[in-house]
Amino acid sequence: MKACINNQQIRHYNKCVLLELLYRVKRANKSTLARLAQISIPAVSNILEELEREKRVLNVEDEKQTRGHSSGTWLISPEGDWTLCLNVTPTSIESQLANTCLSPKGEFERFAISAPDPQALLAEIEKCWHRHRKLWPDRTINLALAIHGQVDPVTGVSQTMPQAPWKSPVEVKYLLEEKLGIRVMVDNDCVMLALAEKWQNxxxxxxxxxxxxxxxxxxxxxxxxxxxxxxxxxxxxxxxxxxxxxxxxxxxxxxxxxxxxxxxxxxxxxxxxxxxxxxxxxxxxxxxxxxxxxxxxxxxxxxxxxxxxxxxxxxxxxxxxxxxxxxxxxxxxxxxxxxxxxxxxxxxxxxxxxxxxxxxxxxxxxxxxxxxxxxLTQVEQVLGIGYLYIEAQLALMRQVK
Structure with missing residues (x-):
């Protein structure tokens, strides 16, 4: 017999809903969140207060306060890790740095590379990461990589990369995490486009x-x-x-x-x-x-x-x-x-x-x-791969104990 859903589980589910909305709209007041989530304003208030205690969200004063919206604006807490989103091929890299809520920071870049072997490709990725790390030394910057060809997103292995001169699999995630000491997530470049559409369109x-x-x-x-x-x-x-x-x-x-x-x-x-x-x-x-x-x-x-x-x-x-x-x-x-x-x-x-x-x-x-x-713009397309982290975070939260 299937157990009934209790109030605690409903509340937990609604927490995920509000977080997902804030990642989409970036910032919103309580009434907007209540309307989008179809939850009462008192319930939204309670959940936001709980998320604020967990340091997941932040309340800021709204410069254009109107009647009924005096409680300010809510957004994802800016204190978390940032993400360097890269679209990688053996001949080029597109990059866009993003903050905690996946809004772009700095300029979009596209540059040609020469990668005759996997080691050269990984070196180019590392070089790109170090350049951004130097600009933001106080930030933890993780990597989200979109790679052409067949990718195993669980192990982070690039199985085949059609444009590459090599044919063997490359353990992209493991090698970069070992070298840089950060989190790395990897998936296919078409998944990047799908995530970009899902979250931003x-x-x-x-x-x-x-x-x-x-x-x-x-x-x-x-x-x-x-x-x-x-x-x-x-x-x-x-x-x-x-x-x-x-x-x-x-x-x-x-x-x-x-x-x-x-x-x-x-x-x-x-x-x-x-x-x-x-x-x-x-x-x-x-x-x-x-x-x-x-x-x-x-x-x-x-x-x-x-x-x-x-x-x-x-x-x-x-x-x-x-x-x-x-x-x-x-x-x-x-x-x-x-x-x-x-x-x-x-x-x-x-x-x-x-x-x-x-x-x-x-x-x-x-x-x-x-x-x-x-x-979607090129910046929005490349940011799509960064939503791997958001989806992983929300998936963990949804695992109600």
Missing amino acids: TERDRDFCVINVDYGIGSSFVINDQVYRGSLYGSGQIGHTIIAPDGVVCDCGRYGCLETVASLSALKKQARVWLKTQPPTTGLNPETVTTAQLIDAWERGEPWVRNWVDNSANAIGLSLYNLLNILNINQILFYGRSCAFGTTWLNTIMRQIGFNPFDHGDTSRARSTQIGFGT
């Missing part, structure tokens, strides 16, 4: 999918407000769905994966092969053609790149149609450099997806299929 649904079309093609699913990773942490590997069984070999060892047709690396490979057969009047060097040059050729209407991009969009749309019908997720958000191909590219994907067979023309936003570009 008030317009998203409880069920949604982010698709990152860049060097490769990855995705992450949020189902009932929780990131779904799968038992082997391989959920979202849409880039390795096979769409051309007789196609070219993929890095994963199989033939005809979506990434071999529709990723930016696939488009650049097509361009290199084609340019070698063309006169030099194209102005492009097949050995050094870049993503920016492909996008520029697309914008000029060059038929060769238009055809490739159209084919890639059709392939993405077909893969999504099959995948999303199974999950019945009706909000899809696109990120990555391929988004620069614009609405024509997106419309081609949408035509191939067609329509959700369970979508019978319901015009209410909550139920109709939504497909579009993600709107």
Whole structure:
């Protein structure tokens, strides 16, 4: 027989609700928290006082006090650890420092790196951390890392990193924690985007999918407000769905994966092969053609790149149609450099997806299929990986004894 929930458990649950709201909205008065949490103001007052005694939240005087709001504004206590959020590939690092409540501190940075081996990559991460530690010597600064490829978020091991010249797993979490003496959390870069949407976009649904079309093609699913990773942490590997069984070999060892047709690396490979057969009047060097040059050729209407991009969009749309019908997720958000191909590219994907067979023309936003570009800034995207710490903290609090 299932035990009934007692008042103490309800109060504990409501504590987590209020903390989650403060991490989302950053600061709010009691009446706003009561409205958002659907809890009475006296109950909110009691819970906030308890959280204040635990030094989890802080009450500050509101400079613009109005009648009924004289109790000031509440926010997450600023005394906790800060987080350096990094989006890491073997060729670049994007970084944003965040304070206790995951608000940005300092400037967003993106810089190229050279990492011929795992030790060099870890050295670049350490260098970035030391630079921020020097600027804020009185702060404990933990690391939250978003890494391209397959990642085990429990052990913090980067299992595979497609852009890397090495193929062996790297114990990122263990090695950095041992070297720096701080906490380190690691997950996939698409999980970073999903967390960013979940925590910072008030317009998203409880069920949604982010698709990152860049060097490769990855995705992450949020189902009932929780990131779904799968038992082997391989959920979202849409880039390795096979769409051309007789196609070219993929890095994963199989033939005809979506990434071999529709990723930016696939488009650049097509361009290199084609340019070698063309006169030099194209102005492009097949050995050094870049993503920016492909996008520029697309914008000029060059038929060769238009055809490739159209084919890639059709392939993405077909893969999504099959995948999303199974999950019945009706909000899809696109990120990555391929988004620069614009609405024509997106419309081609949408035509191939067609329509959700369970979508019978319901015009209410909550139920109709939504497909579009993600709107979060680069800073907001990178901050997403920092919410690994927030979710871990709230998960521990929810374990009622």
